[in-house]
Amino acid sequence: MSGHLNLNDKVSLITGAGSGIGKSISKLFSQRGSTIALVDVDTSSCDQIKDEIIELGNDCVVIKGDVSTSGGCKEIVDECEKKFGRIDILVNSAGVTPRHAPQDWNFEKMWDWVIDVNLKGTVMMSKHVSEVMLKNGYGVILNLSSIIGLVGYSEGLSNGFNPYPHSKGGVVQFTKDMAVTFAKSNIRVNALCPGFTYTQLTKSLTDNEKMKKKLESLHPMGRLAMPDEIANAALFFVSDDASFITGACIPVDGGYTAQ
DSSP states (O other), X not given: OOSTTOOTTOEEEEETTTSHHHHHHHHHHHHTTOEEEEEESOOTTHHHHHHHHHHTTOOEEEEEOOTTSHHHHHHHHHHHHHHHSOOOEEEEOOOOOGGGSOTTOOHHXXXXXXXXXXXXXXXXXXXXXXXXXXXXXXXXXXXXXXXXXXXXXXXXXXXXXXXXXXXXXXXXXXXXXXXXXXXXXXXXXXXXXXXXXXXXXXXXXXXXXXXXXXXXXXXXXXXOBOHHHHHHHHHHHHXXXXXXXXXXXXXXXXXXXXX
C-alpha cells in the first residue's frame, strides 16, 4: 500500500495483542502492510488474528510471553528478532487493572502485579527492544497510558490507592524521559492516553448500566471509545507521517481531559 500512513516493510511487535486495543492495533497495522508479532500472556485468541493477517499476505508470529519480568520481556524480543531480523515498531499495549486480580490477594500483592505489568512491563519491553532498534538505527515505540495517567479518577471510581493510575502516570513520565534520551538515535517514543474504551478491561464496568451511564457522562462527547478509534490514532503516531513527534502523550478521550 502506498500513500500516507503505510507501514510497508515494517516489523511491529505488539503486546496485549490478543484482545481489546492491542488486537485492533495488530489488525490495522497489518492492513497497512506491517509484519506483526502478536504477544500475549494468553494466546488463545491470537491464532485467529494470525490467520486473518496471513490472509492479507503479511507475515505474522504468535509469541506467548509475560511482560511482568525483564527475563520474560527479553525472551519475547529475542524470539521476534530471531524470526524477523529486526523490530521497527513496539506497541506496549499489555495492561491489567485491580478488578482482574484474584480476590484473595492482599493490597500489596495486587498493587505489585498491576505495576509490574503496566509500568515495569512497558519499561522492560522498551529497554530490550531499544537495544535492537539502536543496532538497526531506527525505531518507534508507542506506549499505551490512559487519561487516568494524566488526571485522577472521578469520585466513586477509586479510593486513592488504586495502582492503575499510578502505573499509567509512570508510563507518561517514562515516555517523556525515553523520548528525550533517544531522540538523536532516530528512535521516537510517544504515548496514547485513551479515555474509557470498550474492552475486556472495562467490561465489568460497562456491563453495569448505571456505571456505564456515569462513565459516558464524564466524556463530553457522551460516549466511550471503540478500540478501532484508539488504533487509528496509534497508526498515525507509529507512521513516518509523525516523523517530528516524540515525547508526546496524547489524550484520545472524547474531551475527558479538556474539562
